[in-house]
Amino acid sequence: MQTLLQETTRRAIAYLEGLDARPVAPTQEAIAQLRMFDEPLPDGPTDAESVLQRLDDLGAPATVATAGARFFGFVIGGTLPAALAANWLATAWDQNSALYNVTPGTAVLEQVALGWLRDLFGLPAGCAGSFVTGATVANFCGLAGARHAVLAKVGWNVEANGLFGAPPITVVVGAEAHPSLIKSLGLLGMGRDRVVKVPVDDQGRFRPERLPPLSGPTIVCLQAGNVNTGAFDSFAEICARAHQAGAWVHVDGAFGLWATACPERAHLTRGIADADSWVTDAHKWLNVPFDSGLAFVRDADALRAAMAVTASYLPTETERRNPSDYTPELSRRARGVDVWAALRSLGRSGVSDLIERTCRHARRFATGLEAAGYAILNDVVLNQVLVSFGDAPTTRRVIERIQQEGTTWCGGTVWQGHTAMRISVSSWATSDSDVDRSLDAMLRAAAS
Numbered sequence: 001m002q003t004l005l006q007e008t009t010r011r012a013i014a015y016l017e018g019l020d021a022r023p024v025a026p027t028q029e030a031i032a033q034l035r036m037f038d039e040p041l042p043d044g045p046t047d048a049e050s051v052l053q054r055l056d057d058l059g060a061p062a063t064v065a066t067a068g069a070r071f072f073g074f075v076i077g078g079t080l081p082a083a084l085a086a087n088w089l090a091t092a093w094d095q096n097s098a099l100y101n102v103t104p105g106t107a108v109l110e111q112v113a114l115g116w117l118r119d120l121f122g123l124p125a126g127c128a129g130s131f132v133t134g135a136t137v138a139n140f141c142g143l144a145g146a147r148h149a150v151l152a153k154v155g156w157n158v159e160a161n162g163l164f165g166a167p168p169i170t171v172v173v174g175a176e177a178h179p180s181l182i183k184s185l186g187l188l189g190m191g192r193d194r195v196v197k198v199p200v201d202d203q204g205r206f207r208p209e210r211l212p213p214l215s216g217p218t219i220v221c222l223q224a225g226n227v228n229t230g231a232f233d234s235f236a237e238i239c240a241r242a243h244q245a246g247a248w249v250h251v252d253g254a255f256g257l258w259a260t261a262c263p264e265r266a267h268l269t270r271g272i273a274d275a276d277s278w279v280t281d282a283h284k285w286l287n288v289p290f291d292s293g294l295a296f297v298r299d300a301d302a303l304r305a306a307m308a309v310t311a312s313y314l315p316t317e318t319e320r321r322n323p324s325d326y327t328p329e330l331s332r333r334a335r336g337v338d339v340w341a342a343l344r345s346l347g348r349s350g351v352s353d354l355i356e357r358t359c360r361h362a363r364r365f366a367t368g369l370e371a372a373g374y375a376i377l378n379d380v381v382l383n384q385v386l387v388s389f390g391d392a393p394t395t396r397r398v399i400e401r402i403q404q405e406g407t408t409w410c411g412g413t414v415w416q417g418h419t420a421m422r423i424s425v426s427s428w429a430t431s432d433s434d435v436d437r438s439l440d441a442m443l444r445a446a447a448s
């Protein structure tokens with residue numbers, strides 16, 4: 001075991017140290033080599049060191065350098081050193097972190113991290129939290145709590161009776177809701193297509209004056225951080241109107257919720273704590289390893305009612321928090337450990353600095369591109385920049401050249417009918433000089 005893990009460390013360090021010099025996208029040769037994995041299941045055992053060598057030799061070159069400093073394709077932060085190391089250690093512990101009585105160490109770490117997160121985000125002290133795979137499943141958790149509560153209010157027990165014959169629930173979303181939120185609604189039996197879509201403005205913000213009159217069991221879904229523009233909905237105003245009608249307000253803040261932890265950006269989130277459930281990803285802006293999403297629900301009983309199970313063989317009785325009382329999974333890895341380590345290493349000022357620094361990088365990209373004559377299509381309020389290099393085919397060609405050249409990697413999008421390149425900055429590792437190197441590569445690609 002010792003030699004194997006030391007060798008693993010050596011290989012991981014070599015990988016991380018090599019990221020700066022390699023192209024961000026894998027080469028065609030590296031991708032072609034992947035066919036070597038396509039072999040019949042071996043008849044007998046292979047020693048672990050040979051397995052590792054094969055994995056590293058064939059797998060590592062075919063990775064995209066998302067752990068490096070110049071990947072801006074999606075909101076995919078790198079991994080903070082403390083979070084990476086904690087993740088390795090917790091993997092060695094191999095705790096099935098479902099129940100406090102079985103895995104007290106990781107259950108307590110998760111509870112501590114939850115308290116820190118509530119504090120950072122300014123959420124109510126009593127709200128419950130789920131540590132899950134990502135914002136899609138976190139949305140599922142928050143909306144499951146919402147579904148429970150709005151139906152319980154009219155005397156319907158949805159966990160016991162399902163939705164067959166249940167009073168209908170009105171679900172209101174902004175027209176720019178992330179597709180994964182819509183998917184979560186579908187998974188919960190609330191339908192992908194039966195939602196009421198409220199029109200949005202030129203930044204993708206829910207237009208509050210278009211909120212329809214609400215009555216009966218209702219869930220209103222808002223967004224903190226549009227995936228293209230980074231824009232935020234008007235939480236204070238919409239929450240007040242929704243609550244007057246007895247509706248539940250859910251906020252998808254897959255990356256935008258982190259703005260609450262940064263004094264320079266917190267104004268964007270005004271009134272967000274008035275909502276009833278909130279979602280974010282730790283694998284995005286907190287820079288912990290994949291996968292790691294978080295849901296928070298003001299009414300802890302509603303979330304527990306939707307998620308908890310008991311069985312005679314399970315030691316569920318405890319005064320402490322059972323992690324799996326708040327998640328769809330029973331067996332689960334101790335995701336809270338990575339989150340705890342990231343927060344413990346950064347502290348309050350470190351989180352704020354990470355958010356502000358990456359937002360400043362986004363502004364630097366926008367300024368440089370604009371100065372070169374290219375159109376920025378969004379208000380750059382957060383970490384997102386949408387740039388057009390001309391008409392749609394030209395913009396697509398520039399994106400392709402940038403990806404092939406390898407200094408950096410960005411993807412394309414279509415924003416309200418305009419084809420654009422999307423720049424998302426979220427890695428702790430990105431420096432001013434990485435931004436400048438990437439900007440140079442973009443301008444070279446656009447000029448060629």
Ligand SMILES: Cc1ncc(COP(=O)(O)O)c(C=O)c1O
Binds near residue numbers: 135181255281
């Ligand atoms: C606003 C928003 N919601 C939800 C998601 C889905 O997150 P995940 O991929 O972690 O499930 C994303 C991902 O980019 C997002 O930007």
